[in-house]
């Protein structure tokens with residue numbers, strides 16, 4: 671798979687240094703600088719966002735226990751003395767039912783074709799299934815090196831994990847199969863080492879102090895959306911979009927004006943809550959996270975608006991940034 675390295679499998683199989691010189695995705699045998707792009711793919715809920723966060727060590731991608739909450743591509747830059755691993759976060763590939771679904775799939779494929787290393791995430795606690803086979807097939811034609819990452823290993827015992835590693839390694843000729851638990855912080859560093867080993871020789875891609883190249887307003891929008899979804903995911907799983915209209919930095923405070931879009935008037939009530947209690951809570955939760963992100967005090971002005979059936983309307987989708 672990928673650039674044709676010898677296939678490796680087995681727990682935490684690391685790429686070795688004996689695979690010849692040069693070429694994309696080859697491990698350098700010297701102390702050269704390696705940098706490149708990587709992403710995690712996998713079925714919804716496989717643990718991609720949680721793993722990305724664990725690696726970058728910053729709350730940049732939104733996670734939830736409901737599928738398909740990751741919408742924007744968010745990069746995290748991991749700085750190492752010998753290189754840079756740039757993580758790109760993608761939504762899950764899924765059967766498109768709406769225009770939003772189709773756009774998301776296009777976005778996913780576009781990302782896949784631009785990265786050097788892809789980690790296919792398969793949870794340790796769920797059997798390898800049709801979805802995993804489908805994604806594996808889609809990955810086969812790419813130039814990237816593909817690793818399998820068996821996620822959530824804290825949820826299973828040793829024996830079940832061994833079986834899962836075997837089942838996963840039988841799916842395809844992965845460059846490596848790495849078991850990992852982002853939540854228990856088990857093997858996360860090993861995974862990074864393995865991924866970094868497949869990056870091409872390259873000059874530094876981003877300055878040392880850069881952790882993400884996502885525009886501030888997108889990150890802020892994600893933090894607001896995450897806060898707004900808290901507790902109402904069952905009622906409105908994919909019906910909330912956020913547009914940050916204005917960010918005004920002042921001497922001691924940053925003023926942020928944002929609109930929260932729902933699809934129907936009935937949903938507006940859910941988001942606002944009794945006498946505005948929920949919206950107030952959403953505002954203070956989001957504000958705390960934004961203050962952390964920006965390192966300043968924040969005044970957050972939230973408005974809830976209805977954009978009828980925005981998921982199906984191309985004009986609305988464009989306006990909402992899709």
Ligand SMILES: Nc1nc2c(ncn2[C@@H]2O[C@H](COP(=O)(O)OP(=O)(O)OP(=O)(O)O)[C@@H](O)[C@H]2O)c(=O)[nH]1
Nearest residue numbers: 715716717718719720734735737738740822852853
């Ligand atoms: N126990 C355990 N749970 C995990 C681990 N990693 C992720 N989870 C949980 O699995 C659920 C899904 O995780 P996400 O990181 O949102 O999954 P995702 O693949 O990004 O999901 P989509 O955005 O839907 O594609 C969340 O409830 C996480 O808390 C892990 O290592 N151990």
